Amino acid sequence: MPASRTKKAPSTRVPAAGSAREKLIAAAIATVRYKGFSATSVDEICQAAGVTKGAFFHHFASKEALAVAAAGAWTDIAEQRIFTQPDWTRIPDPLERLLGHIDFRLSMLDGPAEDFTCFVGTMVQESYNSSDPIRAACDASIRAYALRLAEDIQQAIDIYGIASGVSAVSLAYHIQAVLQGAFILAKANGNPVIARDSVMHLQRYVIMLFTQK
Template sequence: MSEQTTQRHKGYAKGQEARMRILDAAIASVRQKGYAATRVDEVASCAGVTKGGFFHHFSSKEEMAVAAAMRWSEVTGQLFEAAPYHLPDDPLDRVLAYIDFRRDIIGGQTDEFTCFAGTLAQETHLSAPTIRDAARASIFDHAQTLTADIEAAKSRSCPDADWTADSLALHTQAVLQGAFIIAKADGGPERARESVGHLRRYVELLFGRRPKSSAN
């Protein structure tokens, strides 16, 4: 490989690193104060790039938000893929373990556990359809990761039930997003954790399993 090619590769790698820093800074800002209050110059500063450097990577704040939604899906996807809720043999146990995992990671300040994609969807569903669609893809694609286990559990426990695995998978996300709104309104995680506890009990009852007693 020539020195010129090597330098090109190094330049590309540095550019990609800067791009990821911008996206991570954007995600942090939106989770802290929302999309409307997130400013390009502040994101650039947090990412360690100039404002001109920001516009080298993104033509607009909207383009950044769309890319950040994809980045969010990648990062959280890795977290969920490695999570222990995949371990149980029984598909219903895996679904319930997923809900437990989601409850267990609700803690600390609201910006530490609330959903970037959900915040985008709430703020931009009318004003910026491109961002809304990116947020939708993030939320719906994650819900889809639950569908196979829900379908397998349904086949075992209640094959004739008049609901679909897709609809229940989306319902889990609806409850989670609602719990995040409750957390923001309440200023803390406890009531959000309670909401997710109720989701667990609902799913157990839906599949004919007696709910275990829970503090949440």
């Protein structure tokens, strides 16, 4: 039985500072993560951003155009929050760095789903067959994450080797797939516990790949 919890307003706050365009992008990310792309209106985004509808259409021709821009911004957010700022990024050994990355993603699975789920993963589930620009923008963001992670994986393969037939890029995509699937399970269950279990299984799998080659 899914764990029940009271829904609350989006917890990702729009920065007080910044241009109207930046505020709209931040508001779109926060609101879509909370309630989905289709259920989010331009009016709601403007209200969350604290800007007028006229300001919205000054910067974006449509909600679709904002979604594409927000997907690009999400890539930059991931680069900073996941690949630049955390302590694990400074671990010298590439395999330990990879495992540190998974540990870090595990530590993020806490609280309401909108606080840890992927913006582009949420958006593409709804839009992949209705908006090719959004699908392509989400694909580019997910691919950028995988290719960035593949750099560490390849360094680990060069030092330790890996089970036959496994490439750095394919493993990076698999890690991304497990994470995205874990987010869906957390939403369906109403609790991040099952998602945390999935990520721990992922960690065990990665260790096996490098020890049973």
